Amino acid sequence: MTEWYRRKTWAKIDEEEFFAKLSRARKDGRAQYLKIQAIELVSTQNKELLRVAEKLLNKMLTEYPDDNFNKSSALYTLGDIYKINEDYKLAIGFYKQALDFETIYPNVRTQAYLDYSELVVKTNKLELFDELEKILLERYSGLMFPIEKYKVNSILSILNKAKGYQAEARKYADLAEKSVTTETSGLRYHKYLGVVQERDNWLDNLVQL
Incomplete structure:
Protein backbone atom coordinates (compact mmCIF):
# COMPACT_ATOMS: atom_id res chain seq x y z
CA MET A 1 0.00 0.00 0.00
CA THR A 2 1.31 3.44 -0.94
CA GLU A 3 2.31 5.64 1.98
CA TRP A 4 -0.07 8.54 2.57
CA TYR A 5 2.60 11.13 1.64
CA ARG A 6 3.65 9.43 -1.63
CA ARG A 7 0.52 9.93 -3.74
CA LYS A 8 0.76 10.22 -7.52
CA THR A 9 -2.76 11.67 -7.78
CA TRP A 10 -4.44 14.66 -6.17
CA ALA A 11 -8.20 14.29 -6.30
CA LYS A 12 -10.28 15.92 -3.58
CA ILE A 13 -10.11 12.76 -1.47
CA ASP A 14 -6.30 12.67 -1.83
CA GLU A 15 -5.99 16.26 -0.66
CA GLU A 16 -8.33 15.78 2.28
CA GLU A 17 -6.67 12.56 3.43
CA PHE A 18 -3.19 14.00 3.08
CA PHE A 19 -3.87 17.11 5.15
CA ALA A 20 -5.82 15.13 7.74
CA LYS A 21 -2.85 12.82 8.27
CA LEU A 22 -0.41 15.73 8.12
CA SER A 23 -2.27 17.47 10.95
CA ARG A 24 -1.89 14.36 13.11
CA ALA A 25 1.78 13.84 12.28
CA ARG A 26 4.57 14.98 14.59
CA LYS A 27 5.34 18.63 14.02
CA ASP A 28 9.02 17.98 13.41
CA GLY A 29 8.15 15.63 10.53
CA ARG A 30 5.56 17.71 8.69
CA ALA A 31 8.03 19.64 6.53
CA GLN A 32 9.50 16.40 5.28
CA TYR A 33 6.08 14.96 4.44
CA LEU A 34 5.18 18.08 2.45
CA LYS A 35 8.47 17.87 0.56
CA ILE A 36 8.23 14.15 -0.21
CA GLN A 37 4.64 14.47 -1.40
CA ALA A 38 5.65 17.35 -3.67
CA ILE A 39 8.52 15.33 -5.15
CA GLU A 40 6.15 12.42 -5.87
CA LEU A 41 3.80 14.75 -7.74
CA VAL A 42 6.67 16.35 -9.68
CA SER A 43 7.77 12.90 -10.82
CA THR A 44 4.51 12.59 -12.81
CA GLN A 45 5.39 15.73 -14.83
CA ASN A 46 1.65 16.43 -15.04
CA LYS A 47 1.11 20.19 -15.34
CA GLU A 48 -1.78 20.29 -12.89
CA LEU A 49 0.10 18.19 -10.33
CA LEU A 50 3.15 20.41 -10.75
CA ARG A 51 1.04 23.34 -9.56
CA VAL A 52 -0.03 21.34 -6.51
CA ALA A 53 3.58 20.41 -5.80
CA GLU A 54 4.60 24.07 -6.03
CA LYS A 55 1.95 25.00 -3.46
CA LEU A 56 3.06 22.23 -1.10
CA LEU A 57 6.69 23.32 -1.30
CA ASN A 58 5.84 26.97 -0.75
CA LYS A 59 3.73 25.92 2.23
CA MET A 60 6.69 24.01 3.62
CA LEU A 61 9.11 26.90 3.17
CA THR A 62 6.65 29.42 4.65
CA GLU A 63 5.43 27.42 7.63
CA TYR A 64 8.71 25.68 8.49
CA PRO A 65 11.40 28.26 7.65
CA ASP A 66 13.82 26.85 10.23
CA ASP A 67 13.76 23.31 8.87
CA ASN A 68 17.30 23.25 7.51
CA PHE A 69 17.26 19.55 6.70
CA ASN A 70 14.60 19.85 3.97
CA LYS A 71 15.11 23.40 2.71
CA ASN A 85 7.64 24.15 -17.39
CA GLU A 86 10.53 25.62 -19.44
CA ASP A 87 10.69 28.73 -17.26
CA TYR A 88 14.47 28.56 -17.21
CA LYS A 89 15.05 31.93 -15.54
CA LEU A 90 13.08 30.91 -12.46
CA ALA A 91 14.57 27.41 -12.53
CA ILE A 92 18.11 28.81 -12.49
CA GLY A 93 17.11 31.13 -9.65
CA PHE A 94 15.80 28.32 -7.44
CA TYR A 95 18.74 26.03 -8.20
CA LYS A 96 21.05 28.86 -7.18
CA GLN A 97 19.07 29.42 -3.96
CA ALA A 98 19.52 25.73 -3.17
CA LEU A 99 23.25 25.99 -3.87
CA ASP A 100 23.62 29.10 -1.72
CA PHE A 101 21.82 27.43 1.17
CA GLU A 102 24.05 24.36 0.87
CA THR A 103 27.11 26.55 1.47
CA ILE A 104 25.53 27.60 4.78
CA TYR A 105 24.15 24.17 5.67
CA GLN A 111 22.10 17.73 -7.35
CA ALA A 112 21.18 21.42 -7.73
CA TYR A 113 24.73 22.27 -8.78
CA LEU A 114 24.47 19.95 -11.77
CA ASP A 115 21.04 21.10 -12.97
CA TYR A 116 22.06 24.73 -12.41
CA SER A 117 25.23 24.16 -14.47
CA GLU A 118 23.41 22.52 -17.35
CA LEU A 119 20.80 25.26 -17.58
CA VAL A 120 23.40 28.03 -17.41
CA VAL A 121 25.34 26.63 -20.38
CA LYS A 122 22.29 25.54 -22.35
CA THR A 123 20.72 28.99 -22.06
CA ASN A 124 24.13 30.59 -22.72
CA LYS A 125 24.18 32.79 -19.61
CA LEU A 126 27.67 34.10 -20.31
CA SER A 141 37.35 16.34 -6.18
CA GLY A 142 34.15 14.97 -4.68
CA LEU A 143 32.64 13.67 -7.92
CA MET A 144 31.83 9.99 -7.55
CA PHE A 145 29.71 8.65 -10.38
CA PRO A 146 30.55 8.48 -14.10
CA SER A 157 35.06 21.99 -21.52
CA ILE A 158 32.30 24.32 -22.76
CA LEU A 159 33.30 27.05 -20.30
CA ASN A 160 36.96 26.90 -21.31
CA LYS A 161 36.02 26.83 -24.99
CA ALA A 162 34.00 30.03 -24.48
CA LYS A 163 37.08 31.70 -22.97
CA GLY A 164 39.28 30.57 -25.82
CA TYR A 165 41.31 28.11 -23.75
CA GLN A 166 41.42 25.32 -26.31
CA ALA A 167 43.92 23.09 -24.50
CA GLU A 168 41.87 23.10 -21.29
CA ALA A 169 38.69 22.59 -23.27
CA ARG A 170 40.20 19.55 -24.96
CA LYS A 171 41.43 18.14 -21.64
CA TYR A 172 37.97 18.27 -20.10
CA ALA A 173 36.33 16.96 -23.28
CA ASP A 174 38.63 13.92 -23.16
CA LEU A 175 37.80 13.35 -19.50
CA ALA A 176 34.08 13.59 -20.30
CA GLU A 177 34.49 11.00 -23.05
CA LYS A 178 36.37 8.70 -20.70
CA SER A 179 33.50 8.90 -18.21
CA VAL A 180 30.99 7.89 -20.90
CA THR A 181 32.85 4.64 -21.50
CA THR A 182 33.24 3.81 -17.80
CA GLU A 183 31.15 0.69 -17.33
CA THR A 184 31.00 0.46 -13.52
CA SER A 185 30.66 2.92 -10.66
CA GLY A 186 33.56 1.52 -8.68
CA LEU A 187 31.28 0.71 -5.76
CA ARG A 188 31.44 -2.85 -4.48
CA TYR A 189 27.72 -3.41 -3.98
CA HIS A 190 26.32 -0.99 -6.56
CA LYS A 191 28.52 -1.66 -9.57
CA TYR A 192 26.29 0.01 -12.13
CA LEU A 193 24.96 2.90 -10.08
CA GLY A 194 25.50 6.25 -11.79
CA VAL A 195 26.95 4.97 -15.04
CA VAL A 196 26.07 6.87 -18.22
CA GLN A 197 22.98 5.24 -19.72
CA GLU A 198 22.33 7.87 -22.37
CA ARG A 199 24.43 10.68 -23.74
CA ASP A 200 23.22 14.28 -23.60
CA ASN A 201 23.25 15.29 -27.26
CA TRP A 202 22.86 18.96 -26.43
CA LEU A 203 25.93 18.92 -24.20
CA ASP A 204 27.88 16.83 -26.70
CA ASN A 205 27.18 19.34 -29.47
CA LEU A 206 28.37 22.23 -27.29
CA VAL A 207 31.52 20.36 -26.35
CA GLN A 208 32.60 19.73 -29.95
CA LEU A 209 35.90 21.48 -30.63
Missing part, protein backbone atom coordinates in the same frame (compact mmCIF):
# COMPACT_ATOMS: atom_id res chain seq x y z
CA SER A 72 17.71 22.88 -0.01
CA SER A 73 15.79 19.88 -1.37
CA ALA A 74 12.58 21.94 -1.48
CA LEU A 75 14.32 24.78 -3.36
CA TYR A 76 15.89 22.25 -5.72
CA THR A 77 12.51 20.68 -6.44
CA LEU A 78 11.00 24.09 -7.16
CA GLY A 79 13.80 24.50 -9.69
CA ASP A 80 12.78 21.18 -11.25
CA ILE A 81 9.17 22.33 -11.53
CA TYR A 82 10.13 25.48 -13.43
CA LYS A 83 12.59 23.57 -15.61
CA ILE A 84 9.86 21.14 -16.64
CA PRO A 106 26.36 21.61 3.88
CA ASN A 107 25.05 18.56 5.78
CA VAL A 108 22.42 17.96 3.10
CA ARG A 109 23.42 18.36 -0.53
CA THR A 110 21.30 17.97 -3.65
CA GLU A 127 27.59 36.44 -17.32
CA LEU A 128 27.40 33.40 -15.01
CA PHE A 129 30.21 31.38 -16.60
CA ASP A 130 33.03 32.49 -14.27
CA GLU A 131 30.99 31.82 -11.14
CA LEU A 132 29.84 28.49 -12.56
CA GLU A 133 33.41 27.36 -13.23
CA LYS A 134 34.29 28.16 -9.61
CA ILE A 135 31.35 26.12 -8.33
CA LEU A 136 32.29 23.10 -10.45
CA LEU A 137 35.97 23.20 -9.54
CA GLU A 138 35.07 23.36 -5.86
CA ARG A 139 33.01 20.18 -6.25
CA TYR A 140 35.36 18.45 -8.65
CA ILE A 147 27.38 10.40 -15.02
CA GLU A 148 28.46 13.32 -12.81
CA LYS A 149 31.99 13.27 -14.22
CA TYR A 150 30.64 13.16 -17.77
CA LYS A 151 28.41 16.19 -17.24
CA VAL A 152 30.82 18.25 -15.15
CA ASN A 153 33.77 17.66 -17.49
CA SER A 154 31.55 18.45 -20.49
CA ILE A 155 30.47 21.72 -18.92
CA LEU A 156 34.02 22.67 -17.93
